[in-house]
Amino acid sequence: MNKLPLLGDEAIAQGAIDAGISGIFAYPGTPSTEITEYVIRSKEAREGKIVASWTSNEKTAMEAAMGISYVGKRGMTCMKHVGLNVAADAFINSAITGANGGLVVVAADDPSMHSSQNEQDSRFFGNFALIPMLEPSNQQEAYDMVHYGYELSEKFEIPVLMRITTRLAHSRAGVSRREMRKQNELKLPKTLNQFILLPSNARRRYKMLLGTQEAFVKESENSAFNTYIDASDRKLGIIACGIAYNYLLENYQDQKPVNPVLKIGQYPLPRKLIEKLYNECDELLVLEDGYPLVEESLRGYMNLGKTIHGRLNGKIPREGELNPNIVAAALGIDNYTGRESSSLVVGRPPSLCKGCPHIYSYNALNEALSKWAKGRVFSDIGCYTLGALDPFEAINTCVDMGASITMAKGAADVGLVPAVAVIGDSTFTHSGMTGLLDAVISNSPVTVMILDNETTAMTGGQESNAHGRIEDICLGIGVDKDHIHVLNPIQKYHDVNMEIIKKELEYQGVSVIIPRRECLQTLATRIRQEKKKVKPAIQ
């Protein structure tokens, strides 16, 4: 049997290696990070010369993966759900260009917002782009679906979206591997204008995409990942998408569900199977993690058909991830649901590590700003977002990657002076640079603090594309060199740092302050690895 205990993310990565990808590009983002990380660390991937690397952001990753597909090889890109917003331009257009080599895009959604700012459902993006989608229910399916995804992508010359959620991404189970496929040879598209989306060409390609939709539905109807499990009690028919299927089965243990069940793992929805369930059952219940996408499309705007239960009629809560208890309640199954929670227990929010450089950056900033009323610090996405919490309460916004600089610019341009932006090094090269250019061009009175801990810390210390380049980038963008300062964020330099920030807050133009000290977590890892390297040399 020889099963590997893999996270859902790792099953996808191993699946991609075994399905013969030639390259994978990504920007780290919870819960998708471990896919690319696994390929980067894989010995087999190295031996197979699979290119695996972190890019500046999700859009550049998506485009680089399209480049792999253009030359006829198999490519993958993966991102968290909000990363797909960043990559959306390339993603939607990739459906019009189509694929040459197989192209699978993985989007990892985060219902319940364990580590995200929203719980948007990437299946809408798949429908929006009009491409086939896969949604695994378990780790083995995740592995198998990657193989199938590349077959599908190459059969229809179309990118395929694979949608997972946090629970699958970060849950481990035994996975059996298949035989490894060879990588594709380099082979340019049959027609060399396939990827030219000039209107005349784009219209033709778009018609082709529309013309393939029926074939996608047929493919779904015949897919092994969409299965109809019949049962005798037809008062209710159940549609269970992706991981929701597990929560359903959990409530029946070793028995089969008493109602007919349609398990969905592939989109567009399999019309014939849906019709069968609808016709044979009195009412339907839709179980899906994320938004009520299937439920909404079955109801339609007028909702004139049979009763459809789900998130929209309150049978299932409108927000948050599913679990076995929610499904049990929807089915009217009355299980023991445990003791009362203890009233003694208090929340333990995450916090910056002891000695973290951000602590000293925020202490200096807070003191420098003390003569102004609170509410003028625009921040961004990373460990430093924890500066919002006690004891710092140092920041006032966190919206999307890069929004600190641009929001500060807009606010400063119409009168909030001084305005401060706080952004991390990796976030700066992800989406901060263009905003800084905007600020320079309008000479906005903003103080930009780029907290440089020389890594992408929050997702586990991936290489930061900003490493060693920040001053040069700022100079190149046109920030005055007299208003670029590098600080050492430690207690000893608190007063010096504070004075520099204070001075720049008075400057009526763009200043950039770079507190620079390595993240303690990556530092510890680096020291451990260096020790290991030194040992054999001594022996």
Next chain:
Amino acid sequence: MKKDIILAGVGGQGILSIAAIIGTAAMGADLFLKQAEVHGMSQRGGDVQSNLRLSDKPVASDLIPKGQADMIIAVEPMEGLRYVSMLSETGWLITNSTPFVNIKNYPSVEQILEEIRTLPKHIIIDADNIAKDLGNKRAANMVILGAALPFLEMDISLFHDAVKTIFGRKGDDVVKQNVDALKAGYDHAVAFTKKT
């Protein structure tokens, strides 16, 4: 055989190592396994938990239903109590008595332990000090795992093998320290059940 286990602690206390060892032992016993972990932001000093499910039949849900867990293994007492609603009527709470205080409003430890003592099945041991006495205070997580072993219905040698698999590359000393920690935890748990 079916064991649904909640692992609870604070980010950095080593609950993923406990999960890895139970997981490896379960694979060694040819059991089916699902283990949901928490990654990302909450790892920074926040509360972390893992749902670990072992069975001789395929496991459906990655999450344990509320009120169905057979066991909570907690490296920190308040974190153990946090998941008490997950526990089945006959489930065990096995916890360290040493608190990890990184918040201002941490409640009285005595009150927390008092509430844990009202559970019909519980083990409270001072894993930090037991580990310190063994000469490796970082092995408190293994002491707690050891305290859970009398109730896991699995061959103890599977866990010793798993420690070898997981810690083997760190050298024989580390393996021995961790196996000793498992044994010490086991003995303390047995002694605790006799005492109460």
